[in-house]
Amino acid sequence: MADQREMKEKSPWHRPLIIFITVLIVLAIIALVTTAVVQNRTLQKYKYGIVLDAGSSHTAVYIYEWPAEKENNTGMVQQKHTCDVKGKGISSYYTSVEKAGLSLRDCMEEAKEKIPTWRHRETPVYLGATAGMRLLRKMNETLSDQVLSSVEGFLQVYPFMYQGARIISGQEEGAYGWITVNYLSDNFHRALPTIGALDLGGASTQITFVSRREVESPENSIHFRLYGNDYDVYTHSFLCYGKDQALKQALAQQLKPGDTQLHDPCFHRGYNQTKTWESVTGSPCVSAQGSPASPPHGNFTHLGTGNAALCRSAVRRLFNSSHCQWGRCSFNGVFQPPVEGTFGAFSAFYFVMNFLNLTSATLEDSKEKMVQYCSRPWAEVKLSYPSIKEKYLAEYCFSGTYILTLLENGYNFTSGKWSDINFIKKIGGSDAGWTLGYMLNLTNMIPAEAPDTPPLPHAGYVTIMALFSLLLTALLLLACKLFSRPACTQSKQII
Ligand SMILES: Nc1ccn([C@@H]2O[C@H](COP(=O)(O)OP(=O)(O)OP(=O)(O)O)[C@@H](O)[C@H]2O)c(=O)n1
Numbered sequence: 001m002a003d004q005r006e007m008k009e010k011s012p013w014h015r016p017l018i019i020f021i022t023v024l025i026v027l028a029i030i031a032l033v034t035t036a037v038v039q040n041r042t043l044q045k046y047k048y049g050i051v052l053d054a055g056s057s058h059t060a061v062y063i064y065e066w067p068a069e070k071e072n073n074t075g076m077v078q079q080k081h082t083c084d085v086k087g088k089g090i091s092s093y094y095t096s097v098e099k100a101g102l103s104l105r106d107c108m109e110e111a112k113e114k115i116p117t118w119r120h121r122e123t124p125v126y127l128g129a130t131a132g133m134r135l136l137r138k139m140n141e142t143l144s145d146q147v148l149s150s151v152e153g154f155l156q157v158y159p160f161m162y163q164g165a166r167i168i169s170g171q172e173e174g175a176y177g178w179i180t181v182n183y184l185s186d187n188f189h190r191a192l193p194t195i196g197a198l199d200l201g202g203a204s205t206q207i208t209f210v211s212r213r214e215v216e217s218p219e220n221s222i223h224f225r226l227y228g229n230d231y232d233v234y235t236h237s238f239l240c241y242g243k244d245q246a247l248k249q250a251l252a253q254q255l256k257p258g259d260t261q262l263h264d265p266c267f268h269r270g271y272n273q274t275k276t277w278e279s280v281t282g283s284p285c286v287s288a289q290g291s292p293a294s295p296p297h298g299n300f301t302h303l304g305t306g307n308a309a310l311c312r313s314a315v316r317r318l319f320n321s322s323h324c325q326w327g328r329c330s331f332n333g334v335f336q337p338p339v340e341g342t343f344g345a346f347s348a349f350y351f352v353m354n355f356l357n358l359t360s361a362t363l364e365d366s367k368e369k370m371v372q373y374c375s376r377p378w379a380e381v382k383l384s385y386p387s388i389k390e391k392y393l394a395e396y397c398f399s400g401t402y403i404l405t406l407l408e409n410g411y412n413f414t415s416g417k418w419s420d421i422n423f424i425k426k427i428g429g430s431d432a433g434w435t436l437g438y439m440l441n442l443t444n445m446i447p448a449e450a451p452d453t454p455p456l457p458h459a460g461y462v463t464i465m466a467l468f469s470l471l472l473t474a475l476l477l478l479a480c481k482l483f484s485r486p487a488c489t490q491s492k493q494i495i
C-alpha cells in the first residue's frame with residue numbers, strides 16, 4: 001500500500017500542472033490541424049473551362065482556371081492561356097465545311113497540354129459564334145448549320161466535357177462583355193459603380209451600360225441580379241457595323257454601277273489594289289442596303305487619296321439619323337439613353353487606337369492626328385511599319401476614322417465625355433471580351449445573392465497559426481523542462 005502511494009505520488013500524471021499542460025498541448029495541436037484543414041482544404045487545386053470565341057475574322061480559344069470549390073468567390077476565375085486559331089473565322093469555311101472543325105486542331109491540342117489530364121473529363125468546352133455566323137445564317141441557314149455541325153463533331157472527339165456550339169445573339173454578346181469587364185474589375189462583389197462595355201469586332205459592334213433612365217425599347221433592356229445587387233442594363237449590337245463590314249458598306253456606297261476605279265479618301269495616297277466586286281457586294285450587309293445594280297462580278301481598282309475630312313464625310317453617311325421613334329436614338333432608329341459613367345472599349349477599338357497612339361488623346365487631338373496620318377503616302381507608311389500585316393496597315397486610316405465617328409456621331413460621346421472611354425485589351429491578365437462572362441453565366445459562377453465569406457480572412461488565418469505555433473513551442477519547452485527533472489527520471493526508473 002505504502003509502495004503504491006509512493007508510486008502514485010512520483011508518477012508525473014498525478015501532478016495537476018502536468019495534466020493541464022498536456023491538455024493544452026493536445027488542444028493546441030487540434031486547433032492547428034483544424035485551422036489548417038479548414039483554410040487549405042482545396043488550396044492549389046484548380047478547375048478549368050474552355051471557351052472558343054468563333055468571331056467573324058478569327059477564332060480564339062480561351063482557357064480559364066479557378067481554385068476548386070471557390071467557384072462562387074468573386075474574382076477567382078482567371079485567364080490561364082489563349083490560342084489564336086490560324087486562318088479566318090469559321091463562317092469563311094462555308095464552301096468546305098469539314099475544314100471548319102479541323103481548323104481548331106492546333107489550339108485544342110494545346111488545350112490538352114495546358115490542362116492537367118486528370119481534369120480533362122470535367123472541363124467544360126463551349127463554342128460561341130458571333131456576327132460572321134449570324135451573317136452566314138442570314139444568307140443560308142443550311143450552310144451555317146453545317147459549319148456548326150462540323151465544329152461540334154470535331155470538339156466532341158476531345159476528352160473534355162463538350163457543352164455545345166451555338167451562335168450567340170448580339171444581346172448576349174453585349175451583356176457577357178459587360179459582365180466580363182465588371183467581374184474582372186471586382187465591381188459586382190464590392191457593389192461599386194459598373195463600367196460600360198464597348199466591343200468592336202469585324203462584323204458587329206456592341207454598346208452596353210447601366211443607365212439611370214428608362215430603357216424604352218424592351219429588346220435593349222436586360223436585368224441582372226448579381227451578388228445581391230440589381231442592375232438594369234442597356235445593350236445594343238449593331239450587325240454590319242463591325243469594322244470589316246463597315247468598310248464594305250463604305251466601299252459599296254462610293255462605288256457606282258460599272259465603275260472600274262474607286263478613289264477612296266480613307267486609304268493612303270499611292271495605295272492601289274485590284275479587288276473583286278463580289279468581295280464588296282457579296283456581303284449581306286451590302287446587298288441589304290441596296291447594292292449597285294451591276295456588275296456583281298469583275299474587278300475594280302481601289303485607289304487611295306488619303307483625305308481624312310472626305311473620309312469622315314463618307315463614313316458619316318453610314319450612320320442614319322433621319323428617323324427615331326423613341327425619346328432619343330443612337331443611329332438607324334435604335335433607342336439609346338445618353339452614355340453614362342466610364343467605359344472599357346476593347347477588341348478592335350483597342351487594336352486600332354493603340355496602333356494610332358490615340359488611347360489617351362482627347363477627341364480633338366485624335367481628329368487632328370487622323371488628318372496627319374491619313375495624308376501620309378502609302379509607300380512611307382509601309383516603310384515605317386515593316387512588321388505590321390499589310391492588310392491591317394492599309395486599313396488604319398479608315399478604321400481610326402470609323403471609330404471616332406461611331407463613338408462621337410453614333411453613340412454621342414462628346415469631347416467632355418471622351419476621357420470616360422478607356423481603350424483596354426486586358427484587365428488584370430485576362431482579356432476583355434464576351435467569353436469569360438459567357439462561361440461564368442453558364443457555370444452559374446456569379447450567384448444572385450452574395451456568397452458566404454471564407455471562414456477567416458487570410459491575415460487572421462496567418463495570425464492564428466503564428467500564435468498557436470508560438471504557444472505550442474512554449475508549452476513543449478515547458479513540458480520538456482518539467483519531465484526532465486531528476487525526480488521524474490527516478491520515478492520512471494522505479495516503475
Ligand atoms: N492586331 C489586330 C487584330 C485584329 N484586327 C482587326 O480587328 C477587327 C476585329 O477583330 P476581332 O475583335 O477579333 O473581331 P471578331 O471577333 O473576329 O468579329 P465579330 O466580333 O464581329 O464576330 C478585325 O477587322 C481584325 O482584322 C486589327 O486591326 N489588329
Ligand SMILES: [Ca+2]
Nearest residue numbers: 055130201347
Ligand atoms: Ca468579337
